[in-house]
Amino acid sequence: MTTSQTDPMIGRLIDGRYQVRSRIARGGMATVYLATDLRLERRVAIKVMHGHLADDNTFKSRFVQEARSAARLAHPNVVNVFDQGQDSDMAYLVMEYLPGITLRDLLKDYGKLTPEQTIDIMEAVLSGLAAAHKAGIVHRDLKPENVLLADDGRIKIGDFGLARAASANTATGQALLGTIAYLSPELVTRGVADARSDIYALGIMMYEMLTGEQPFQGEQPMQIAYQHANDTVPTPSSKNPAVPPELDEIVLWATAKDPDHRPKDAREMLDRVIEAEKSIRGETAPFQQTMVMPPALGAGLGDADTQIINPAIRQQVAASAPDNVSRLTRTAEKRRAKGWWLFILVLLLAGVAGGTGWYFGSGPGSMVAIPDVSAKAPDAAATTLKNLGFETKQGAAYSTTIAKGLVASTDPAAGAHANRGSTVTINVSQGPRPIQVPKLAGLSQDTAIEQITGLKAVVGTVDKQFNATVPSGTVISASSADGKDLSNGGPYFEGMKVNLVVSVGAIPNVKGSSVNDATAKLTAVGLHTTPGPQSYSDTVPKDAVISAIPQKDGPVRPGDTLALEVSRGPAPVPVPDVVGKTWDVAKKALLDAGFKLNYDATADPFQAIVKVAKTDPAGGIDAPKGSTVTVTFQSLFG
Structure with a gap:
């Protein structure tokens, strides 16, 4: 006896319209029959969902989806779908009948x-x-x-x-x-x-x-x-x-x-x-x-x-x-x-x-996608997985993103497929993994970054500062995000940020330079300048730069502004009043006051008996240090 003769569908009239003639094929989800459309008098292929799947809304939805998907297409290289419906408890799909073979x-x-x-x-x-x-x-x-x-x-x-x-x-x-x-x-x-x-x-x-x-x-x-x-x-x-x-x-x-x-x-x-x-x-x-x-x-x-x-x-x-x-x-x-x-x-x-097909479709070998239960309580995650047919066990895992005590991950991972009845490990977060940071101060910036990332920590801010004692590109100090000093290393955690302070070298020495030269030197290293105070200086020539003064407290960084202090030359001082004094006493007083002298050199051998008649500038008048005072003497015999 043939399959067609034993199939109860043979001869059945579906929905009062489709007369089933013979069976064409049987799959895991439905059986396909050759039928006659009595209304249009044409042969059709009718796909009937298996009875044991009729109560499964997922399969019914997928069955209806085929009809809707194929019905949206009108193309000579796509099998045409004519109709879809339900007769009693039987879902069916009507397609064009194509005598032939498969690839x-x-x-x-x-x-x-x-x-x-x-x-x-x-x-x-x-x-x-x-x-x-x-x-x-x-x-x-x-x-x-x-x-x-x-x-x-x-x-x-x-x-x-x-x-x-x-x-x-x-x-x-x-x-x-x-x-x-x-x-x-x-x-x-x-x-x-x-x-x-x-x-x-x-x-x-x-x-x-x-x-x-x-x-x-x-x-x-x-x-x-x-x-x-x-x-x-x-x-x-x-x-x-x-x-x-x-x-x-x-x-x-x-x-x-x-x-x-x-x-x-x-x-x-x-x-x-x-x-x-x-x-x-x-x-x-x-x-x-x-x-x-x-x-x-x-x-x-x-x-x-x-x-x-x-x-x-x-x-x-x-x-x-x-x-x-x-x-x-x-x-x-x-x-x-x-x-x-x-x-x-x-x-x-x-x-x-x-x-x-039974084993992998609905039997114990069927596969289910692992849901994402991360950040859930372990008990809630276990309930979700057991409801899908999995066994569970608990494991531990470090996590930089999931709070301690919550589910960090599963094994197999979320989205992977596993057989029902298999065991899924629920890994509970232990927080970030502890690490030991090495000494970072004194390392080059690149080496310090390699050390940090190699420990699976994260490089946070990199603060560039001018430093006269630490070479350019070298780490001055290091700290955690909460301010803990890590310059000399110490305990820390994976995924946490390590902030670095890196030297860009010393601020250029502009003392004694012209304002234009000083501005060019400072601009070349990323600093800005602004006019500063003018001060007297015994050592810096007039109109030369005495110093570059930071405009804010703390370390100087690229992009900061420095004020240029410019020399007014030496400060003026009073000329000593030496009129009537012997030349040896007057000469010492004028030199000690920082003045240069212009006088008749023939008076030197007679210093003890020669007296000063007048000075230019006169005594008591302010004159710049280093300027020249002209001395006039009384006659040696006057």
Whole structure:
């Protein structure tokens, strides 16, 4: 007895309109049937959600989302959706019926495709996907099973069951969706998808079409997921030397681990594929348009997991391609030789696929995104995780951002996916990690910064100051944000700020310089000048700078202003009154007062008996120190 004969849906009239004829395919979420639309008298494919999922609002929402997503698209390379509704407790979706095969069927029969065949299929898929991306829709489950090859030559994308609006591409906290072999690194690690995630899946599909195998393989799904997150996709030509470099470049571009390094959407990738096609067709001998060859009709394909259309198909074949006709004939002969044991093998594979789907879809192997419970109390975090099916244990972690006693992080981290029933470690914050700061005073600024950041502390303010004893670029002192002196090192904490005071050298010595020269010297080191007081000076010439005076208390920093004190020359003092005094007494008094003398030198031998008649300036008159006093004597014999 066939599956169709035992399926209670066969013969059922859905919603008074759709007469179910036969089953086409069964997947993890729904079964697809061939039906007749009695109102419009046409054949349709009707997807019916599994009964055990009908009460799950999440699956029902996803089912309805497929209808809405696909219904927004009107493109020849996208499967049309005609209707969506509910009959009693049964949710259904009505689509156009396309007799044909899937890309997966084609790859099973031929292993790998030629570059020309790959380009033809990719152009069709990218055209349909470009329309989706332009409408703001991300497919999120692109794989060969969802690329339909109709027997009239059309190529269409189907199964938008995981599609979401591009504006809502954030992690949902639900199990990771999509077939693991085509998941982008960001979907594996963070559960986040956008148009570039679809591009990654297409890059993997393109690699598989060109080489006949997937780039990442493993015995367990998590092994494959790990490779997607950490490894680089190799060039297809490393497996198949016939692949031209233009297609190597497109595959590597589409499968870049960083989404920013991929095409931004399907339209950008389509443009590159078209350019590659022109280059490849220009470099090779002329050939006819590539025709995708279908497999012969095989048993058991009605139970394939993601099958959307009837596997009884045919593909247009160019009459001028005798090698392809010969290949099809050989394939049909091989299928007939396989006989009944192929049917048994397909049934076994379907059983394994069904069991695997249950284990990872709703069984103990299903994966759930770890929620962000940071900054919560440990008990509240444990309750949140247990409600999602996780076991918990407590750990400890230092944190510079989470207060002591609250949850700092989890292991696995928030956003990662883990199996229900697995253990999540809740790391409770111990506050910042203690560190020992080394002596910083006397180090160069660069060395001090390396020491600070090497301890995972943070460099705070760097105060530049003039210092006459500490060389330029050398740390004068260091302190914590709360003022603790760290110049000679001491205990501190990770993530805390260390403030530095760094010398810019001594203030230039401008004593004795002209005002213009002094201003130029000080401006060269970032200081400003302003006129200052004028003072008498016995040592600094008149109009020269005596000193540069800071205009505020404390250290001098670049950008500060100094007032220039200018010399008025020596201060004036009274000329001693020496008239009538002997020359020896008068001479000493005038010299001691700081004056120079102008006198008749013949008086020197007779100092003790020569008297001063007058001085110019006269005694008691103020005259600058260092100025000359003229002395007149009385006659030696007067």
